[in-house]
Amino acid sequence: MDEKTILLFDNYLQGVLSLQEQRDLEARIAKEPELADAFTIFKEVNGHLSHTFSQERSDFKNTIERSANAYFEDANSPRGTISGNSPSKVIALKPWRYLVAASVVLFFGVMLWMNFQSASYADYAFDGTISLTERSGGELAFAKAEKAFNSQSYEEAILFFDTILSNDPENAEVAYYKGIALVELGKHAEAESLFEQLAQGGSVYKYKALWYNGLSHLKRKDIEGAKTILNKIPSDAEDYEKAQELLDKL
Template sequence: MSKKTKEELLLGYFQATLSKSEFQEFNALLEGDTAFREEYLFRKELQQALQKKELNEAAEYLHSLRSDNPLPKKKNPFGVWLIAASTIVLLGLAWWIYDGTTSSETDLQQLYVQYYEPYENVVHPIERASQMQDLTDQAFAAYEKEDYATAVRLFENLKEQNQDPYLAFYQGIGLMALDQHLEAQEMLQTYIREGGELKNRALWYLGLSYLKTDNPEAAKKALKPLADTADYKSEEARRILNLLD
């Protein structure tokens, strides 16, 4: 059987059709070929964007079905109260949106909750059938299972064996998930200083961490470079900066 091209390996990964040997070759390229990794990251984020778009379109479609085919009216002794309660909730939500976008005292904690979600493992995909003998596999498997305490400990152990800069990035995000933000900020700053390939993503998470620790000036400093680009989370960064100004 002929060896697969890089394009075929990428397609096979996203279609979940790679054999064990092909998966190993894919991982080797991901760690050793910068252009291959950048193409993988681009397709991974494109896939996520398309999935979100499909979910939004599905929700809109369901909404249109309900609008076009309303349920037959039935007498309901609680109907008036439900309508009144819904109205209050909607008014409260409208005020929250208005107040959140105009108040000079933006709730930093709420902004953090609104935007924070752990970054996916895009540098060391885990083969589910693997025996997890490799420490890197174990660390990222724990990360994907949201066992962040174990992941952070294993990332620290890994840093004693090699100097891969992305370890500090994922360790920082794991620390954020554990609500250890001062340590997380230190890790992310280290990664940014070393010019890691995921630098813009590190800036995004660093900015969010500063929001969580009530440091809006530091958050603005971290997010400003993102807002000035058309790169990762640039639109979200601009929204947050507008709220903080």
């Protein structure tokens, strides 16, 4: 069974085919016994594998092994059968049908592997809440900046960050979170310029700025730029391990 047929079956089960395409496939299944067999096998294997897309990457190998074993454990037995979820349900298979099932397992396995290997900004983006270190004279601005940022009202948060920075331009903490807000809004040039300034300084946000500068490049699909920046993070930095993990995926 080729990839085109597998995708056709998958689109049918996902309900994305047009009504005419559904009818055409159903007509073919009714007339072509081998296609009908392949569709039955696809539904069985798909039932085992579809839930695994939400599994952690560490479960990938075991998932594929379990799915394969569920369908091929009897491949060398005289019965030549494949067991489904129900103990009483046994589907007799001809040898070629094992190849059909194997192609489906392989297809979903490749899709899973690509899914786990891919890296996206959303996987590493800051998703916590902030609690700024307040300094005298601007308590209200700090409180409003925190509230706006934590509610993902990034444009509003930037206004309050700017108010704070106008009175305290060396506040690296506020500058760092302003940079994150800018990235979230897609204002990458401004964010990256800010992160570069922080990375050249001596604050505790020096290497965190490198980390998020790399993420900004990743978000706008500048993979080589992201790799160059992430490779600058030293091994004793807080975000070093995450940076190495991300580099392995890029």
